[in-house]
Amino acid sequence: MPYTAPIADMRFALEACADFWSLRPRYQDLDEDTLIAILEGAGSLAEETLAPLNRSGDRAGVSLKDGNVTAAPGFQEAYNAFKQGGWQGLAADPAYGGQGLPRALALAVMETVHSANMSFGLLPMLTLGAIEAIEQHGAADQKLLYLEKLISGEWSGTMNLTEPQAGSDLGVLTTKAVPQADGSYAITGQKIFITWGEHDLADNIIHLVLARIESAPAGSKGISLFIVPKFRDEDGSRNAVRCIGLEEKMGIHASPTCTMAYDGATGWLIGAENRGLAAMFTMMNAARLNVGMEGVSVAEAAYQKALSYAKERRQGGALIIDHPDVRRMLMTMKAKIQAGRAICYATAVAADSGNKRVEDLLTPIAKAWGTDVGVEVTSLGVQIHGGMGFVEEGGAAQFYRDARIAPIYEGTNGIQAIDLYGRKLLGDRGEAMGHFIDEAHKHGGVFAKPSDALKEATHYMLTASRDDALAGATAYLALAGEVIGGLLLARGVHRAHDPERKKLFDFYAATVLARAPSRLAEVKVGAGALKLGEFA
C-alpha cells in the first residue's frame, strides 16, 4: 500500500489534542462510531483510489487543447468515486444536500485526500471555498442555483484573484465588470495561477472572480466578487471564459494551473458592490487552513514512504533504520507532522465552536507552519532515501516537489506572518495569544523558557515599530507555531497516557521547543539590521 490513512494518529490529534468532543453539544448526532466510520471510509478512498494515481498523474500531467483541459488518466473515475461518496459536502449546509458535520472532520477527511494525491485534493479544496463563499455571501437565489450542484460535486469551484501585474496585491487588479441590462455584469480581464481553472471532471465550473465595477473607487475598496459559470445558468451555453495557458510547474503536475481569459463573460455579483475582498477572505481563510493541512498531509505521505524504505533497505548487514541518524530524521518528521496536524485540527475545531478569535489567530499559523513542515519533512524523506530520493522512480522526489508550492499559494508564508502580526495580534492586543502563553506558562518544565520567549516576543511585536515587527514576523510565527504545536501535543499526551506519544513529545520538546530562546533573538533582529548596500 503506498499510503495508509494514519487513523490512530489522526484521532489522537483530533480528539486528544484538538478537543474535538468539545463540539458534541453542537453536533448531537455525532458519535464515536460515526467519526471512525467517516475516517475509515475516507481512508479507504484515499488508499485504494487516489494514492495509486499520484505518481502516474505526476508523469502524465494535464494537457490543454482548444481551450479544453484534459485531466490525467484515471482522475475522472477517482473524481466520480469522490463525488458519489458524498465527500464534498461533509461540512456543508444540509439544506442544500450537505451533511452538516464539523469542519474539523471534513478537514481530517481532506488530510487523507491530500496525502494520497495532492494534485487531486486541490479540486475539492477549491470547490469547498466556493461553497463557503456562496453559503456566507450569496443571495437566496444564488444559493439555490449553485450550492446543491457544488455540494454534490457535480460542479466544481475556483478562486480567481491573481493577475499578471499583481501578485499578492489585490488592490491593483484591473479585471473589469460592466453592468448589463439584465442585472448581470460583463467580465473582462486575465487571471493567472488559477488552480483547476479548467478541466473535464465536473459538468460545470463555477468561477469566483474578483473584478472592478466601472467607476468603482481605486484600490482594494473598489473590488467586487462575481460568480462566472463556465456554462451559463440561463441556457447552458458556453460562457466567454477560456483557459489560454497552463503553467509548467515544479510539482503538482496533475493539477492544472490555468491562465484564464475573461472576454465579456457573464458574471453575477455576489455580496455587496465593492465588498469583494471581504467575501474573498471567507474563501481564503478556509483555503489557508486547507493548504496548511495539505503541507502536513504531504509530509505524512513522505514519512510513511521513508519509514517503509528505512525498514526495508539494507546497507551491508544492517537496516538503515538502525542508524541513529535515520531514526532522528524519522522522529523529527513524525513529531512535526503530529504537531502540525494538531494545529490544523485545532483551528477547525475553533471554527466549529464559533471561537472566532482563536480560529483567526491560528489560521495563519496553520497555513505557514503546516506548509513549512511540509517542505522540511519531504526534504528529510528525500534524504532518508539517499540516491533513490533524488531519482524520480523512488517517489520521494515527487513529495518534495509537490510540497514546495504550499508555502507560496493562498498568500505566501511571509504574508501569513504579516497577517498574524497586523490583523491578529494587533487586532486583539495579543489577548488570544495570551491564553496560549498562560497555558504554556502553567505547564512549566519544558515550557518554562518557551512560554517566556513567546511572552516576550508577543510584547515586542505589540510595542515595536511596524517595520521592526515586520522584520521579526516570520520568526514570531515560527515561535508561535512551535510553542502552540507543543502545547497541543502536551494536551494530547495528558489525555491519552500513551508512552509512545509521550516519547514523541519529549523529542519535540528537546529539539523544537528548545529553540524558543533563539527564535526570540530572531524576532528582535529589527528592520535596521536588514539594510545592505546591495539591496538599494
Next chain:
Amino acid sequence: MPYTAPIADMRFALEACADFWSLRPRYQDLDEDTLIAILEGAGSLAEETLAPLNRSGDRAGVSLKDGNVTAAPGFQEAYNAFKQGGWQGLAADPAYGGQGLPRALALAVMETVHSANMSFGLLPMLTLGAIEAIEQHGAADQKLLYLEKLISGEWSGTMNLTEPQAGSDLGVLTTKAVPQADGSYAITGQKIFITWGEHDLADNIIHLVLARIESAPAGSKGISLFIVPKFRDEDGSRNAVRCIGLEEKMGIHASPTCTMAYDGATGWLIGAENRGLAAMFTMMNAARLNVGMEGVSVAEAAYQKALSYAKERRQGGALIIDHPDVRRMLMTMKAKIQAGRAICYATAVAADSGNKRVEDLLTPIAKAWGTDVGVEVTSLGVQIHGGMGFVEEGGAAQFYRDARIAPIYEGTNGIQAIDLYGRKLLGDRGEAMGHFIDEAHKHGGVFAKPSDALKEATHYMLTASRDDALAGATAYLALAGEVIGGLLLARGVHRAHDPERKKLFDFYAATVLARAPSRLAEVKVGAGALKLGEFA
C-alpha cells in the same frame, strides 16, 4: 546577465576569512594581480559561456542511444572553452601540464563554474578527483599515461563506487577483478549513479573503479582500485564498459547519471592490492569539499536571481525588496552563503598548507554544512519569487531541484556527521576542534554562548556512548558549522573593516550563532530518545 561572479565576496572569503595569503611562502610566484586575473577569467567563462546553458541544459537533458550518451546542446562548445582555458589543471602538477596553483584558488574557480551551471561543473569536478587519485596513488607509468590528458581536459574522469545492492556500504561490493596474463585485470560488475559515466565531450573517459580481486578478503579490506579507460591504452579499441541506463532525476538534468556495466573490461590496478578504499578516499575527500562548494555555489546563483527579482518586481506600489520579510530572506541567504564559502575556502587553504588535521576536520563540515545551505538558500530563493518560483519558467525552481542532490552524493550528510565524529573528533580527541573553540572563546561577546555550547557538545561527543554520540552527530556538525562559519566571518570582518560585512556578520550572529544553545540540546538528545514502536 543571469549570473555574475561575486569577485568581491569571493576575495573577502578567500583573503580575509580563509587567510589565503598565509600560503605565500609556498606559492612565491603568486601575487594579487594573478589572483584577480584568474578569478576574473573564470568569472567571464562562467558568466558568458556556462550560465547561458544552465536552463537550456535542464530542459534538454541528456540522451542515451546504443550505449552512447549525448550531452545537451552547447555543452561541447562550453567544454572546449573550459579545456582550452586550462581551467582543469589549475592546481595540478606542473610536471604533467598543470599550473601548480593552490587548491583554494582552483576551488574558487570551481565555485563560479558550479554557480553558473551545476550540471556542467560535475564533469571537471570528477576529473579533478581522478587526477588527484592518480597523482597520489598511481605508478610512474600510470602518471605518464593518464595525467597529461586528464589535466588538459582532453580526457575526463569518473568515480565508480556504488553498486545496486550497496549504497554507502562499500564493504559489500561485488564487482570482480580477475588477473590476466599481461598484468591487467578483467573487471566485471555493475555500478550505479555514475556521474558523467558516459558522454561525448571528451576523447576518452578514465573510470576509477572499486572492485574485488578474486580470492581477496571479504569486507572493505578486500577492495582494490582500478583504472578502466573507455578506450584501451594499448590500441585505442573500445573497452568492455558500457552505459546501460540513465537515471531520471529531480535535477541536474544536463549531467548524465549512468548505470555502467563492466563485462570483462580491461582494468589496471592503481595503488596496492586490497588498499582501494584508501585511494578512493583521496578522491572522495577532494570531491566532498567540491560538493560542499557546489552547495554554496548554487545558493549564490539562487541569491543573485532572487535579489534581482526582488529589486524589479512590484507589488502594487512598492518593490518587494522593500518588504522587511523579503530583506530578511535575502540577508539569511547572503549570510549563510558567505559563511559556507569561507568554510569551503578555509578547508582548501588548510589542504594547501599541509595542515592535514584542520583539512580533515573541516572537510565533512564543508560538505554537509555547505550543501544544507544550498538546499535552504535555494528554497528561500523560490519563496522570494512567489508563484514564479514554483513555475519552471522563473528559473528559481531549477536551483532548488539541482541543489537537492548535494546533501546526498559523495556520502550523505548523515555519513559526514558520522565521519566528523568517528574519524575526526575521536581521531585526535577533539584537539583540532579545540583550537576553534578556544578562538571563539577568546572573542567573547556574541561567541560566548556558542563557544561554550560547542565546547560542551564536543566533550559530550567524546565521552558519550557511540550510539548516543551518533544520535547527536548531525546536530553537532550543524553547531560546528555555525560556529566555525561565524568565526571565519569574524576573522574577515576584523581584517577588512568593512561596515557592510560587519552588518552581515551581526545578522549572522543574531540569527545563526544564537541558535547554539538549542543545538547543544539536540546534540544531547541521546539514542534512547529515538525509539518509537513503529520503528521496530
